[in-house]
Every structure is written in structure tokens, then in C-alpha cells.
Amino acid sequence: MKSHQDDGFFCGYASVFDVTDHHQEIVGRQAFQQSLHKWRAKGRLPKMLWQHDQRKPIGVWDEIYEDAHGLFVKGRLLLDLEAGREAYALMKAGVIDSLSIGFRSIRALKDPKKNARILEEVDLLEISLVTFAANPDAKITAVKEFAVSDDIVRQIKELSEMLKSRRLTQERK
Structure with a gap:
């Protein structure tokens, strides 16, 4: 029994609505709606990349949806890949804590008051784990790690021994 089981799962917000990013x-709210509908119709989800590098897929997205806050994502790093293990270690240490979207703008308008471009509809191409995100609020919110205490390991061993003993007693009868 390992004392730690790393599974690579994490979640967060790949984009947060109504935040002026560094670009x-x-x-805007519901900007991803059509794109997500198209992805689901294909039975797939956008790619998970490392630092927007198309040559470095690093995991898979299990869930992507819009909520009131932004584009929520839940995925898992492929820990069979060296890059996946390294990224997971960096995430657990808090070094990598940001997400970023790769997209093509479908419909946008200029807001002169905010001196910004409002993205009303985008074609979502990929979502990356990044060191620095354009949207400062696009963050990884949880990295799952299942820890087993020494006490639990001891209890499991005791239970296993008890079941073996009980099985041997029944076989002798």
C-alpha cells in the first residue's frame, strides 16, 4: 500500500467572465456556449496542452462547462508521461497555478469605456496549464491528492489478517 496515491486530477477556471485580461x-458570459455544444456533438473536448504548445499535450479534460463565474474545467494529467508527472509536482507545489484558453474569436465588439474588446463568442481550441495567464483570475482551484495515514494502513493490514484467519478457520471446518 502506498502512503500517497497521485491520480493527476485537478480543477479550476480556464476563463473568468467580465475580467479585463492583459490583452x-x-x-462575456456564454461566450463558450456554441463551441462547447460543437465539441460535445463530436463526442470530444478541447485538448489539454502545456504552455499552449501544440506539441505538448499533457492530459485530458473530463468536464468543461460554463457557470456564473466562468469556464469551469476538471481534468487529469497523464502521469505515465514524464511531462505529466513534472507538471503535477509543480501544481502541487503551487508553482503552476494558472490556466489559459487558446481560441478563435467569432464575435467581438469594442468597448471604448473599458478600452477593451468584449469577446461575445469564441471557438475554444485548447486549454493550457501555464505559468502566467492573460486572465489573472483563471486559476487552478484544487489539486487532488489522496493521502493514506499510517493508522489507516495499519487498520487495513489488521483487517486483512483477520479475514485471512477467518477464511482459514472456515476451510478447516
């Missing part, structure tokens, strides 16, 4: 863009 002077604001993602």
Missing part, C-alpha cells in the same frame, strides 16, 4: 479582452 485588454473581456470574455
Whole structure:
């Protein structure tokens, strides 16, 4: 029994609505709706990349949806890949804590008051784990790690021994 089981799961917000990012863009509510519908119709989800590098897929997205806050994502790193293990270690240490979207703008308008471009509809191409995100609020919110205490390991061993003993007693009868 391992004392730690790392499964690579994490979740967060790949984009947060109504936030002016470092490119002077604001993602509007429901901007992803059509794109997500198209992805689901294909039975797939956008790719998970490392630092927007198309040559470095690093995991898979299990869930992507819009809520009142933004584009929520839940995925898992492929820990069979060296890059997946490294990224997971960096996430657990808090070094990598941001997400970023790769997209094509479908419909946008300029807001002169905010000096920003409002993205009303985008074609979502990929979502990346990044060191620095354009949207400062696009963050990884949880990295799952299942820890087993020494006490639980001891209890499991005791239970296993008890079941073996009980089975041997029944076989002798």
C-alpha cells in the first residue's frame, strides 16, 4: 500500500467572465456556449496542452462547462508521461497555478469605456496549464491528492489478517 496515491486530477477556471485580461479582452458570459455544444456533438473536448504548445499535450479534460463565474474545467494529467508527472509536482507545489484558453474569436465588439474588446463568442481550441495567464483570475482551484495515514494502513493490514484467519478457520471446518 502506498502512503500517497497521485491520480493527476485537478480543477479550476480556464476563463473568468467580465475580467479585463492583459490583452485588454473581456470574455462575456456564454461566450463558450456554441463551441462547447460543437465539441460535445463530436463526442470530444478541447485538448489539454502545456504552455499552449501544440506539441505538448499533457492530459485530458473530463468536464468543461460554463457557470456564473466562468469556464469551469476538471481534468487529469497523464502521469505515465514524464511531462505529466513534472507538471503535477509543480501544481502541487503551487508553482503552476494558472490556466489559459487558446481560441478563435467569432464575435467581438469594442468597448471604448473599458478600452477593451468584449469577446461575445469564441471557438475554444485548447486549454493550457501555464505559468502566467492573460486572465489573472483563471486559476487552478484544487489539486487532488489522496493521502493514506499510517493508522489507516495499519487498520487495513489488521483487517486483512483477520479475514485471512477467518477464511482459514472456515476451510478447516
